[in-house]
Amino acid sequence: QKEVEQNSGPLSVPEGAIASLNCTYSDRGSQSFFWYRQYSGKSPELIMFIYSNGDKEDGRFTAQLNKASQYVSLLIRDSQPSDSATYLCAVKKASKIIFGSGTRLSIRP
Amino acid sequence: SQTIHQWPATLVQPVGSPLSLECTVEGTSNPNLYWYRQAAGRGLQLLFYSVGIGQISSEVPQNLSASRPQDRQFILSSKKLLLSDSGFYLCAWSVEATDNEQFFGPGTRLTVL
Numbered sequence: 674q675k676e677v678e679q680n681s682g683p684l685s686v687p688e689g690a691i692a693s694l695n696c697t698y699s700d701r702g703s704q705s706f707f708w709y710r711q712y713s714g715k716s717p718e719l720i721m722f723i724y725s726n727g728d729k730e731d732g733r734f735t736a737q738l739n740k741a742s743q744y745v746s747l748l749i750r751d752s753q754p755s756d757s758a759t760y761l762c763a764v765k766k767a768s769k770i771i772f773g774s775g776t777r778l779s780i781r782p
Numbered sequence: 783s784q785t786i787h788q789w790p791a792t793l794v795q796p797v798g799s800p801l802s803l804e805c806t807v808e809g810t811s812n813p814n815l816y817w818y819r820q821a822a823g824r825g826l827q828l829l830f831y832s833v834g835i836g837q838i839s840s841e842v843p844q845n846l847s848a849s850r851p852q853d854r855q856f857i858l859s860s861k862k863l864l865l866s867d868s869g870f871y872l873c874a875w876s877v878e879a880t881d882n883e884q885f886f887g888p889g890t891r892l893t894v895l
Contacts, residue, residue: 705882716872716886717826761825763884768814768833769841770876770884774825 677773692749696762705765708747752780784809788887801860805873813875815856820870868894
């Protein structure tokens with residue numbers, strides 16, 4: 674079992690709709706969770722981090738954490754073509770951050 | 783503000799040749815530093831991390847090595863490259879005290895022929 678699992682996609686969402694990206698993790702003791710966006714050929718950039726159960730909102734982005742289910746999600750409201758990218762889920766384990774393999778998101782006009 | 787630099791941006795090397803990739807961080811002290819590799823269409827594989835000068839932890843057995851000669855300098859090396867070493871190499875840093883979110887450099891795209 675992978676430590677951090679994501680559906681590789683591609684996930685296709687119409688412009689203006691809500692994109693929902695999901696991630697599960699195996700280490701129940703994980704404390705910190707991150708979402709990164711990576712455009713093709715570029716390095717990942719941090720979008721959001723979340724530590725506590727529940728929702729955390731930042732602009733059009735909402736991160737959701739459910740530690741009992743070991744589940745993290747990212748919602749993108751009012752999806753734009755510029756949101757088309759690969760989204761990486763990451764989980765902190767001891768001194769390291771473990772990344773999932775990413776979900777490719779495509780926003781169709 | 784903090785910035786992280788990597789060079790070179792792209793590199794094409796023959797099999798069996800040596801490698802040296804450099805990463806430097808500005809605007810912070812005592813950062814934790816990381817080297818990742820990303821193969822085409824794949825996730826990030828942690829190669830090495832360092833919590834201080836001369837302190838290197840290796841995550842996977844391989845023909846690569848890392849060194850941290852100065853607080854804000856992290857070097858990835860190989861004596862003899864393999865075809866399987868091709869990929870996108872990313873350096874990242876995090877704040878030492880909290881060691882939470884990581885920030886990535888622009889990356890080096892290495893092609894071994």
